[in-house]
Amino acid sequence: MRKIIALFFVTSFASLMAADGAFLYKKCIACHGANAQKSALGKSQVISDWSANKMIAALKGYKDGSYGGPMKSLMQGQVGSLSDEDIEAVSNYIVTLK
Numbered sequence: 001m002r003k004i005i006a007l008f009f010v011t012s013f014a015s016l017m018a019a020d021g022a023f024l025y026k027k028c029i030a031c032h033g034a035n036a037q038k039s040a041l042g043k044s045q046v047i048s049d050w051s052a053n054k055m056i057a058a059l060k061g062y063k064d065g066s067y068g069g070p071m072k073s074l075m076q077g078q079v080g081s082l083s084d085e086d087i088e089a090v091s092n093y094i095v096t097l098k
């Protein structure tokens with residue numbers, strides 16, 4: 001019994017900690033659209049048909065300041081608090097949107 005309870009805590013903790021791409025994308029929807037099909041604020045490229053790798057590279061680039069256009073500081077604010085794992089999760093989620 002004790003083992004089962006311990007297992008329960010371990011698995012629920014793990015799922016709480018795991019980066020959830022769908023959840024993370026919620027704060028991007030206002031600008032990029034529910035299906036990532038919008039040009040954010042009329043400025044960004046449409047990212048719905050990007051590959052996950054291209055997305056991850058761009059988001060990590062915003063985070064460390066090595067990527068972006070005229071409005072990159074805005075995106076830096078969006079991704080600054082995301083871990084690399086979060087960036088990968090949200091990118092892998094966006095490529096499933098069509």
Ligand code: HEC
Nearest residue numbers: 027028031040041043044045058068069070071072075078
């Ligand atoms: C307040 C509006 C806004 C929000 C919220 C926002 N973005 Fe952006 N995003 C932009 C703008 C504007 C650009 C273009 C910035 C630039 O000049 O490089 C951009 C660019 C991007 C790009 C690169 C596209 C390009 O044109 O090079 C990606 C990828 C991206 N955003 C993903 C995300 C993700 C993922 C989130 C949520 C974590 C998010 N954005 C949240 C406005 C937003």
